[in-house]
Amino acid sequence: MGVETRESLGALSPWSPEFLAAIVESSDDAIIGKTLDGTIISWNRGAERIYGYRPEEAIGRNISILVPADHTDELAPIFERLRRGERVDHYQTVRVHKDGKRIAISVTISPVRDEQGKIIGASAVGRDITAQHEATKEALRMREEFISIAAHELRTPLATVFARLQLAERHLARPEIDMAAVLRDVVLVRQSADRLRLLVDRLLDISHISSGRLELEKVDTxxxxxxxxVSSAFAETSGHAIRVNAPQPPEATRASLDAVRIDEVITNLLDNALKYGGPGDPIDVDVRADGAEVSFAVRDRGPGIAPDQRERIFQPFERGDTKAPGVGLGLHVAREIVLLHGGTIALEAPPDGGARFVVTLPKDGARS
Structure with missing residues (x-):
């Protein structure tokens, strides 16, 4: 309700017919009066905004102009309830805009009585809930996509664990144990267990981030x-070469941060570089300190990331390449942890190809 409308209401006598009419007219909701045969007799600005018809275009016509062809059977039961004096509360349905666009609506319809108590018509208060419907549909789509991806990602390492444990069991049952084969099986089981742990950790992080329960325990680091x-442990586990360049002295690169969470950020960025980088190319990690900030950058030499994808990849369940393994949570979790530290994460596109993720953190943690 705008300033002019409030001033106009202030000039009216409280609860006078003019005052009540002004409230109806200024409402953002569609408020429509109609007879019991469906003829529209009043039409406010909210109705014009939602349905597109001007008052002179709607008044005198039947309410069915707003009902799509596949919903016409709704009207008769509603009017029957109104004739019995019943109210229809928060009925969610679909209506049609003047231009033919379908609109999700939540409508409450009440019988209107005259001075003798006879039901002479109905008032309908409708609210456009299209945006909420679209948000719900998107949430459901993301949930289904997540379940599908997560199930696949869980199934793969679990299958490896099961198969390798079976092989190890057979090897151990032989009179002469091939320790090299058993060790190979155990290593593969551990690697698969690491993948499962990483996936579960990311899912827990998403839950904590969404609920605002991800807390930081900062120490001087x-x-x-x-x-x-972290890079050494990741290189040993993955078998991929990682080059770390940190030329400055330790006192220059110290910062107040949650080492466990930043460990997770580094691991997620390395994991991303491993998935999308060239199989024979090393991953480069640079550490720099500048004044009140310290930064580290993880660079791969893969195909790079298209400009129109550079913001989307930080959204949950988004993956630059749908054929690559993963559920699309690593970069999202990394960004949220960095933001909690008061820092930034940026994506650069080096001229000679690949992708470079740069994390910058305040040394004193004061901005978080």
Missing amino acids: DVADLVRS
């Missing part, structure tokens, strides 16, 4: 040393 440690 040497970021360069943390990057070296």
Whole structure:
């Protein structure tokens, strides 16, 4: 309700017919008066905004002009209930705009009585809930997509674990145990278990982020040393070469941060580089400190990321390549953790190809 409308209402006597009419006219909801045969007799600005008809175009016509062909059977039961004096509360249905566009509507319809209590018509208050419907449909789509991807991602390492444990069981049952074969099976089981753990951790993080329950426990940390440690462990597990460049002294790259969570950010970025980078090309990680900030960058030499995808890849369940493994949570979780630290994460496109993710964090953690 605008300032002019409020001033106009203030000039009217409270609860006078003019005052009540002004409230109806200024409502954002569609408020429509109609007779018991469906003839429209009043039409406010909200109705014009939602349905597109001007008052002179709607008044005198039947309410059926708003009902799509596949919903015409709704009207008779509604009018029958109104004639019995019943009210229809928050009825969700579909109506049609003047231009033919379908609109999701929540409508409450009440019988209108005269001074003797006789039902002479009805009033309908409708609210456009198209946006809510679309949001719900998108949430359901994302849920189904997530279930499908997560089921696939869980099934793959579980199948490996089961198969390798069967092989290890056979090897151990032989009179002469082939320890090299058993060790190979155990290593593959551990790697698959690591994949399962990473997926479960990301799912838990998404839950905590969504509910605002992801808390940080900051301590003074040497970021360069943390990057070296995480990169070394990741290289050993993945078998992929990782080069860390951190030329500055330890006192320059210290920052107040949650080392466990930043470990997760580094791991997610390395995992992303491993999936999308060239199989024989090393992953490069640079650590730099500048004044009150410290940053680290993870660079791969894969095909890079198209400009129109560079923001979307940070959304949950988005993947740059749908054929690549993963549920599309790593970059989203990484960004949320960085933002909680008061930092930034940026994607660069090096001239010679690949992708470079740069994380910048405040040294004192004051911006979080």
